[in-house]
Amino acid sequence: MHRPPFQDRLDAADRMVPALAHLRGQRPLLLAIPRGAVAMAACLAERLDGEWDVVLVRKLPAPGNPEYAIGAVDEAGRWQLTAEAGRLGLDPDAIDREVARQHALLRQRRLRYSADQPPIPVRDRVVVVVDDGLATGATMAAALRAIRADGPRRLICAVPVAAADSLRRIARLADETVCLLTPEDFTAVGAYYRDFPQVDDAAVIDLITVSRRHRQSSLDAGDPDADDRFASKPAER
Structure with a gap:
């Protein structure tokens, strides 16, 4: 791979809009896996006339090896190990x-x-x-399972880039998958972005705060649907 295909996360979100344009008019709910995907979900919600929120899941690191994910857990405490983890004989x-x-x-x-x-x-x-990409897909799998349990009408996974094997596994958990790139020589998600900074909780909270102000302004202006909205404009690049 030479020049990374995406400038940054917002560029990736912009490029996903055409693949999700069929959702306009359905008031889609964009759920971001924090922290990197939060600005992406806010951008997509604005472009698709939808709403956004976060879905909270955590990777389960292998005991003694925090860089290796063996599964994930959701807010309800539901957890699942990867197929590879099941063969490791973990305590x-x-x-x-x-x-x-x-x-x-x-x-x-x-x-x-x-x-x-x-x-x-x-x-x-x-x-x-x-999400901003799929490597193992463990976090996305946990998010999809958690949301499926709560009865959505339709469940879609949307990422700019993914390892092909991971995307195939994820496709079984969603009604639709949107992915722009599945490189044969996939390395790491960040390798496909020219600018891929770490995102901290403060940045997420800032976006949520702006969202709430936006909703309150809509309420003050007499918008009857504003109380349900959780959409905001992401910061300008």
Whole structure:
């Protein structure tokens, strides 16, 4: 691979709009996997006349090897290991401890992001789960399973780039998948972006704050649908 195909996450979101344009008029709910995909979901929600929120899941790192994901856990405490993890002979007690630790971190993150506002309900909605790319796909799989359990009308996975094997596994969990690139020589998600900075919680909270101000302004202007909205303009590049 020579020049990375995407300038940054917002460029990737812009390029996904045509593939999701059929959702306009259905008030889609864009759910971002934090933290990198939050600005992407906000951008897509604006372009598709939808709403956005976050879906909170955490990777489960292997005991003693935090860089290696063996599964993921969602906000309800549901967790699942990858197929590879099942063959490693890991200590069940160590896995239970890691699940408990990551679940506690999820609760803390929810409090930081939206302590005074519950997540937007997904039941009977067209839901699009957005991430900035798929490597193992463990986090996306956990997010899709968690959302599916809450009864969406249609569930879509949308990413700019993915490892082909991971995307095939994810496709079984979604009603539709949107992916712009599946490189044969996939390396790491960040390799496909020219600018791929780490995103901190402060940036996520800023976007959520702007979203709420936008909603309140719409309410003040007499928009009857504004109370349900969670859309905002991402920062200009």
